Amino acid sequence: xxxNINVLEGKWVLFYISSLDNVSxxxxxxxxxxxxxIEKHNKCVIVWIPVVEDWxxxxxxxxxxxxxxxxxxxxxxxxxPAIGYLDQRWNFKGNPMVVVMNRKGKVAIGNIIDMIRTxxxxxxxxxxxxxxxxxxxxHACTATTAEAVEVLKCLTCPRQITNTDATPVLLDGSNNQxxxxxxxxxxDLFLLxxxxxxxxxxxxxxxxxxxxxxxxxxYRIVWVPVVxxxxxxxxxxxxxxxxxxxxxxxxxxxTKPDMKYMKKKWKYKGxxxxxxxxxxxxxxxKNAFPMIKERGMAAFPFFE
Numbered sequence: 001x002x003x004n005i006n007v008l009e010g011k012w013v014l015f016y017i018s019s020l021d022n023v024s025x026x027x028x029x030x031x032x033x034x035x036x037x038i039e040k041h042n043k044c045v046i047v048w049i050p051v052v053e054d055w056x057x058x059x060x061x062x063x064x065x066x067x068x069x070x071x072x073x074x075x076x077x078x079x080x081p082a083i084g085y086l087d088q089r090w091n092f093k094g095n096p097m098v099v100v101m102n103r104k105g106k107v108a109i110g111n112i113i114d115m116i117r118t119x120x121x122x123x124x125x126x127x128x129x130x131x132x133x134x135x136x137x138x139h140a141c142t143a144t145t146a147e148a149v150e151v152l153k154c155l156t157c158p159r160q161i162t163n164t165d166a167t168p169v170l171l172d173g174s175n176n177q178x179x180x181x182x183x184x185x186x187x188d189l190f191l192l193x194x195x196x197x198x199x200x201x202x203x204x205x206x207x208x209x210x211x212x213x214x215x216x217x218x219y220r221i222v223w224v225p226v227v228x229x230x231x232x233x234x235x236x237x238x239x240x241x242x243x244x245x246x247x248x249x250x251x252x253x254x255t256k257p258d259m260k261y262m263k264k265k266w267k268y269k270g271x272x273x274x275x276x277x278x279x280x281x282x283x284x285x286k287n288a289f290p291m292i293k294e295r296g297m298a299a300f301p302f303f304e
Contacts, residue, residue, distance in 0.1 A: 007073075010103050012044040012131055014112075016072075017086060018096040019051050020062040027096055027113070028069050030120050035072055037124035043103065044131060046072035051083055051092070100127065121298045128301050129216050147281025149185050152222070152250055170222075173246040183248065184220055186279045188301070190288070192223045192247075193262060194272040196237040202272040203244050205292050210247055212297040218279075219301070221247035226259060226268070276302050 016031060031046060038044040048070055052059050055077065067074050086092035090099050090107070098116060100109035108130055115123045170180040190213075192198075192206065206221060213219040223245055227234050242249055262268040266275050267286050274292065276285035285291070288302035 008045065008047070010043065012103055012108070012127075013101045014038075014044070014046045014127075015049055015099045015101065016046060016096070016113075017049045017051060017090075017092055017099065019094065020059060020066065022094075022096055023048075023050065023066050024096075025069070027117065028066075030116050031098075032071070033120040034116055034124055034127070037120075038127050038131075044127065046070075048072065048074040049086075050074070050076070051086065051094075053083075100130075102130075121300075125216070125297070125300050129218065148187070148189050148277050148279050149180060151277070151281055152180065152184065152189075152191075152224075169251040171242070171249045171251055173248070175242065178248075180250075184222070186218070187220045188218055188279055189275075189277045190219070190221045190302070191275040191277060192221060192272065193226055193266070193268050193275060194223070195270070196225045196227060196234050196241055198241050198272055200244065202289070203241075205289065206274070207246070208296050209292060209300070212300065223247065223249045225249070225251075226262065226270075228259070274302070 014031075014034070016027070018027070035046055048067070050063060050066070052063075055063075063074075063076060083092075090097070090110070096113055097111045098113040099107060100112055102108045109126075112123055112126075115126070170178050170183060172178050172183070190206075190209070192202075194202065210221055213221070223242075225238055225241075227238075238251075259268075266273070266283065268275075272289060273287040274285075274289050275283060276288050277283050284301070284303040286304075288299075291299045291302050
């Protein structure tokens, strides 16, 4: 099927460049993993550019055979001047390569094919991080607030409800109180919702994720303890559970209006859940726990 080049406008593009002789089933298999990991959640596509000097002598049939195996776009009859551009600008010397171009037409990653071949999961994570980073920069230039932080500020304890300038108590992994704006604004959040008596098993599922996202400075985990009524027993349970978590905790909240919000917006039903929220306040997954339990960081960034 012939496609209009305009379908690439405003999208990130992975250009898979090869000859008809060195394209391989192995590369296609790995690229399919990447394709499935990025196409669903981001405005990102793959385009195969076969570099062919002469299409006679079986070139057409070779192209069709390989093209049949690829679910993404392909360019046929690439002109000699364009081939020269690949050599001059992208340093294409004949070996297969994957060049990543952002939606503004600038090269974001020069050649990512080695990572795709050996660590496809890492490549997907890197691409998602780069794409989200560009979105955040755009949002920062056009917005005045980070909506995810504003949502957390609404989930505060009763004594703060009447004070619109009050700031929720945010604790870091060392139990130090920190500023919520400084720590979480413009961050993508994994919100752990649970009772204060959360089982160790759920914490153990999240610890590998915590270690994994330390490589990506734009992601944070925040525990949101959900309690109908605080008492000394709940306080003690809170402190015991808090000591087991190396991530942030938003302390002193979950009044009845807050719980109503969680149930209505996030479909929270009382069992531990991980809500995936972008810095702009968009919920990408109302409960990522099943995905995290099954695939761990291989499912990062845990979008539905």
